[in-house]
Each structure stands twice: as structure tokens, then as C-alpha cells.
Amino acid sequence: MNLTVDRLSRIYALLTLLYPYDFRRDFASEMQAVFQEKLNAAKQAGKWALWRDFWSELHNLPAAILTEYWLAFRDTFGRGIMFLVTEDKSWRIEGRRDAIIASLPPMLMGFGVALGALVVWEPWHTIPRWRLLTGFAIMMLPGLIIGLGGLWALIKRIPPWSHTWVGGAGMGLVLFVKTIAEERADFGLPLVSPVMDVVILILLLFILSVIIGVSAWQGWRHAGMVSLGFATMAGMASFSMATAAPFNRYDLALLAAPVGLVMASLIYLFVRKGDGGRVIAILMYGLMNAIVFFIVASIWNLPEGDPSPVIPFLIVLTGALLVGPIAGLIGKPVRRVVQGS
């Protein structure tokens, strides 16, 4: 019987680890002692009384734990979001080299898209195959580099410079899959199969959520960098759309290079300056993406009555840009509650 009490007490001790950090620091040891005392008393009344008390504790535990999380979260948030925004004001990427590496994804993408457009320049069916393939490869290469960079960063446990790369890689993967899916849909084909397509969609959402979740754990600035990575790829995809048939607007795609440079400067501002600079960088990024998309959308001659893709796409762009900072603002207090300050 003592063995049972010991085992149940150990299980309870493990379960108390689920409480928020501050709560378990202050009360877990006491709760375990009281629980053991309660079980020792119950065992005098028999085995069933012992299990009944254990079950009663177990039954109440989820509600008790959730209540503590909610109250702890509310208290942390009660100190004000501004506190979270302004705390650790000194955060920035220290090394200039690391800051430049963090800023590289839009520059690579911008120059890749512009250079690829220069090589192709004319409608795809009017040029030699080697030129089309070379141009396409040049456009795709930066995406591949960013993807590998993001993977490398994940292996290296996301060093400070890498959040834009990880974000870019995540969104790049989504856009890559979306492009293939659209191409296949033109022929009435699914990506793989109807069921697998749903699995792939869930997997992609899971990957993006993990990327955001992990960076949000570190704070809104890290998650903000991931968002800039998302927005970089989403924004650059607009230029690629302009080059697609039947528009063939390779001249517009040339704009990707200066836009990429400006985006890179904004990321540099984000990682090196204060919070004011970061907010400006996010706003400017959003504004620039919106302008680019309006320009690209203006060349589409949609049939009368067809729904415009502008608003949905702008919502996606804005969402991509804000999801990181918002998740970070929530993630930091959650982390404090779970792990302590």
C-alpha cells in the first residue's frame, strides 16, 4: 500500500510541474507534502478511498492549473504591453556583420528576380530554351539559398542573425508549394492527391506556426524578424507574378532590385536601432509591399465581375508582417509564466 502511495505521490509531483513557474516555486513542494498526507490518511480507509482521493485530485487538477495560468498571464499582461515593448531596450544584433547577414534575404531575392527578368526579358515561347531556363534558375537560386540558410539556422538553433532567413525559408516553401499546386490545378490535377493535399497544407501551417512560436518565445523583436522574412518572400512573389504569361512585364520585375535594397535597409534598421526604428521598419515594409502589389495588380486585366485578388493578398501581406510581433508580445509573457523571469 505504501508503494502505491509513493507512486501516486510521485505522479502528483510530476503533475505539479505543469503549474506556472511562480506558482510551483512557491507551492509545489508544500502541495506534494499535503497530497502525500492526504493519501496516507485515505489509505487507512482502504484501497478504494485512496484511489477515490487520487481521482478527485486528478479531476480537479486541469481546472486548477488553467486558472493559475490565466491569472498569471493576466497579471503579467496587467503590467502593460508597453512594459513588454520597452523592456530590454538595449536589444539589437551587436555585430555589424551579423546585422548585414540578417538583411541579406530581400537583397538576394530582389537581385535574383531582377537579373532573371533581364535574362528572359521576352515572352517565354519566343526565346531559346537555354535562356528561359537560365533566367528561371537565376530567379530561383536566391530562394534556394534562403531555404538552405534557413535550414542551416534551424540546425544552429536559430542564432540572432537568422530569424529573417528562417521566416523567408518558411514562406518561400509555402509559395513554392502554392505555385506548383496552381500549375497543376490548371490541368485539373491535385498537388499529390486530395487527401495528401490537405496533409501538406496542415504540414505547411504547422511549420509556419512552429517558426513563429519558437521565435515568439524569444520575444517580439525576434518574431518581428521572422515576419520581415515572411513579408520579404510574399512581396517578392508579386514581382514574379508580373513576369508570368500573359503579362510578361519583365520591366516591372526590374524594380525588385531597388525594392530589395530598401527592404534590406529596413531590416538593418530593425536589428540595429531602437524600438521606434523597428516600428517604422515594419510600417515601411507594409507600405512598400502594398505599393508593389498595387503596381503589379494594375497590369492584370481581370474580366468584369471577377473578384479582385488585391484585398485578400493585402490581408495576407499585412498578416505575415504582423503575426510575428503580435505572437511575440503574447509569447514573452507566456514564457515568463511558464519559466519565470
Add this chain to the structure above:
Amino acid sequence: MDHQDNLPLSEAVFFILLSLAPGPKHGYAIMKDVEALSNLRVSLSTGTLYGALKRLLDGGWVRRVDEGQGGSGRERKSYALTQLGKGTLEAETARMQSLVAAAQKRSTAGGEI
């Protein structure tokens, strides 16, 4: 602070404060006492008890009293009412007494309750 601001108390909180009224008690003793005071109607789980105690500590209604090591070798903590806690308990008791008095008055006047 006006004690009325904190009223009414939840049943669990009322019984915990009532249990501590005679003097400090540790967690398990509070649990048993609350059961006895409520004629086994209120049975606090460990999680509920310590959640409530945390709120009472945060509100300054109870304070912790070190009691040295208990039987399990762990440091044992007891809880005692503060002046604020005593005042709140008295205010809640008075509030409930006035409710009961009102009900009794109606009852003795021949009305139904």
C-alpha cells in the same frame, strides 16, 4: 480598505478564513477543518486549496508562518489570518447574519420563504 469591497466571499474562501480564525494551520489541517466545518459538503482539492491560499496571500488576508520540518522531512508552512483577513471574515459573517436575520424576520411574520 473597506472590507465590504471584498464581499461576498466564495464558499471555499470563507471556510478557509474561518478555519484559520482560531490560529495558524498548515495545508492539510485546513483541508480537514474545512470538511468538518462544512459537514463534509466542501472538500477542497490540493490544487484548489493552494490556488485560494495564493490569492489570500497576494491580497494580504493571510500570511505564511514557518513551522520547521514536517514528518516528510519537507519544510512545513502554516498560514495565519492577518488583520485584514480577520476584518473581512467578520464583515462576511455579519453580512450573512443580516441575510439570515432578514429571512427569519419574514418567517416569523408568517410569510413563506
